[in-house]
Amino acid sequence: MATVFDIAMKHTEPEKDNGAPIVAVEDLRKAFGSNNVLDGINLQVARGETLAVLGRSGTGKSVLLRLIIGLETPDSGSIRIHDQDISGLAMDRMGEIRKKMGFLFQHAALYDSLTVAENVAFPLVHHRRDMSRSERGDRAMQLLAEMGMEGDVDKMPSDISGGMQKRVGLARALALEPEILLLDEPTAGLDPISSGEINDLILKLQRERKMASIVVTHDLHSAKTIANRLALLDQGKVVIEGKFEALQHSDIALVKDFLNQL
Amino acid sequence: MTNGFFEWFGELGIFSWNVLKAGLTPPYEWRELVRQLDEVGSRSLPLVAAAGAAIGVVISMEARYSLTRFGAKSMFPTTLVYSVIQVMGPIMTGLIVSGRVGAGIGAELASMKVTEQIDAVEASAINPYRLLAATRILACILMLPLLTLAADASGLLMGWFAQAMVEPLSFHQFIASGFKGAKLSDFLPPTFKTAVYGLIIGLIACFQGMRTRGGAEGVGRAATNSVVLASLFVILADVVLVKFILVVFP
Numbered sequence: 052m053a054t055v056f057d058i059a060m061k062h063t064e065p066e067k068d069n070g071a072p073i074v075a076v077e078d079l080r081k082a083f084g085s086n087n088v089l090d091g092i093n094l095q096v097a098r099g100e101t102l103a104v105l106g107r108s109g110t111g112k113s114v115l116l117r118l119i120i121g122l123e124t125p126d127s128g129s130i131r132i133h134d135q136d137i138s139g140l141a142m143d144r145m146g147e148i149r150k151k152m153g154f155l156f157q158h159a160a161l162y163d164s165l166t167v168a169e170n171v172a173f174p175l176v177h178h179r180r181d182m183s184r185s186e187r188g189d190r191a192m193q194l195l196a197e198m199g200m201e202g203d204v205d206k207m208p209s210d211i212s213g214g215m216q217k218r219v220g221l222a223r224a225l226a227l228e229p230e231i232l233l234l235d236e237p238t239a240g241l242d243p244i245s246s247g248e249i250n251d252l253i254l255k256l257q258r259e260r261k262m263a264s265i266v267v268t269h270d271l272h273s274a275k276t277i278a279n280r281l282a283l284l285d286q287g288k289v290v291i292e293g294k295f296e297a298l299q300h301s302d303i304a305l306v307k308d309f310l311n312q313l
Numbered sequence: 314m315t316n317g318f319f320e321w322f323g324e325l326g327i328f329s330w331n332v333l334k335a336g337l338t339p340p341y342e343w344r345e346l347v348r349q350l351d352e353v354g355s356r357s358l359p360l361v362a363a364a365g366a367a368i369g370v371v372i373s374m375e376a377r378y379s380l381t382r383f384g385a386k387s388m389f390p391t392t393l394v395y396s397v398i399q400v401m402g403p404i405m406t407g408l409i410v411s412g413r414v415g416a417g418i419g420a421e422l423a424s425m426k427v428t429e430q431i432d433a434v435e436a437s438a439i440n441p442y443r444l445l446a447a448t449r450i451l452a453c454i455l456m457l458p459l460l461t462l463a464a465d466a467s468g469l470l471m472g473w474f475a476q477a478m479v480e481p482l483s484f485h486q487f488i489a490s491g492f493k494g495a496k497l498s499d500f501l502p503p504t505f506k507t508a509v510y511g512l513i514i515g516l517i518a519c520f521q522g523m524r525t526r527g528g529a530e531g532v533g534r535a536a537t538n539s540v541v542l543a544s545l546f547v548i549l550a551d552v553v554l555v556k557f558i559l560v561v562f563p
């Protein structure tokens with residue numbers, strides 16, 4: 052238990068200097084047919100800050116991340132990245148914004164025709180034409196080594212476990228050195244040791260590279276470790292948002308049920 | 314039913330517009346194009362050549378029988394050359410590639426779609442219409458005429474061979490009399506019209522693949538629909554193109 056608090060102590064306070072949040076979601080609504088998945092969501096994340104998004108299965112956490120990177124279009128409300136509204140942007144214009152974002156899919160979504168190393172090098176091949184082939188290879192290897200995947204670089208995604216795929220997906224999300232990191236359950240399916248390593252890595256990125264991160268997770272232990280703030284989603288709304296301590300003092304039944312996990 | 318029909322065409326129109334827009338603007342995906350050319354070409358070549366050979370033999374046998382009956386045996390080389398190059402080679406190649414490549418592209422893109430790999434491409438700030446669709450469609454357009462030439466060559470060779478087994482006829486003699494009096498405009502339009510088949514096959518397979526929903530079942534459905542629709546539209550296009558060529562190159 053002591054280690055958890057050690058790591059928790061390493062939190063850097065989010066920078067307040069320039070004020071403007073990097074990601075700002077305002078009154079966001081999204082329905083699929085008659086299923087009102089998100090029903091007025093407000094969230095903000097600043098530079099160097101990590102927001103953990105919690106919620107029961109099917110509450111629209113993945114949909115929220117997909118909306119922020121523009122893979123789904125909102126029914127109403129706005130999403131601003133660096134103070135630019137992304138709604139209605141053409142794909143190539145949106146691409147410029149996406150280059151600054153790293154995205155980890157819930158099921159990793161690795162390219163099954165490419166090896167592990169090629170998957171991580173893929174964004175570099177397309178966006179870093181200034182880098183030589185070997186430089187890109189080195190960068191991919193370095194990222195994979197950070198995930199503890201250096202022994203599996205030549206394997207195909209179908210030949211590694213789900214937890215390993217997740218780590219490769221995280222390496223791929225970091226390839227372009229994004230300013231914004233959107234992670235959909237980064238520690239799901241990982242053993243406690245790997246999961247601890249991923250938490251450390253996210254903290255390190257937050258500290259050293261001042262990334263703004265939104266992390267969807269069911270793992271309260273991880274959320275407590277990495278997040279400056281937590282938000283709990285239920286029935287399309289943010290039920291509560293704040294520091295871990297604030298959630299502990301809440302008397303909303305759902306919040307209590309969630310915290311009972313620990 | 315009719316609603317679904319118009320919806321399908323509407324979506325296909327939007328899809329085509331997106332592909333065109335993305336494909337005509339840089340960055341051009343040369344590496345992926347070369348990979349797809351190889352994929353489409355090498356996947357279909359053996360099949361197309363074998364089918365061409367079989368068709369050549371069949372036409373050869375039929376032509377010998379009917380021409381002998383009507384006392385026009387000397388017309389044999391011309392009949393074989395015209396039937397293979399103008400009619401059978403192009404449509405047969407179109408249908409075989411619809412099956413082979415249509416199913417291949419349809420299933421590949423559908424499985425990428427349902428496992429969110431196409432979303433991953435997009436999330437990596439790469440336009441999937443440009444990287445995945447434009448390259449495959451262009452590869453089909455460029456490869457179809459070449460595959461048709463291969464089918465034609467293999468059909469003529471085996472057609473001649475089947476004839477030469479029955480009565481002596483040198484290959485040189487066969488070709489010389491088969492192409493006697495022929496104009497380039499007899500053969501180029503039927504061969505190059507297959508580029509339109511390529512467009513149809515590539516476009517429909519990419520469209521069906523990239524709009525797939527619903528897991529493994531959806532993937533199977535996308536592959537089947539790609540083949541069925543591509544074959545159907547290739548045959549319909551043939552009707553239009555044959556008429557068009559007859560009018561433009563009388």
Ligand SMILES: Nc1ncnc2c1ncn2[C@@H]1O[C@H](COP(=O)(O)OP(=O)(O)OP(=O)(O)O)[C@@H](O)[C@H]1O
Pocket residue numbers: 083086088106107108109110111112113114115157
């Ligand atoms: N493309 C879609 N079409 C129709 N419904 C969808 C679509 N995507 C998501 N949904 C619905 O939206 C709801 C929220 O889904 P989402 O995947 O965001 O849940 P989640 O909070 O991520 O759940 P989990 O914790 O299980 O991953 C679900 O009811 C789902 O069925």
Ligand SMILES: [Mg+2]
Pocket residue numbers: 112113114157235
């Ligand atoms: Mg989810």
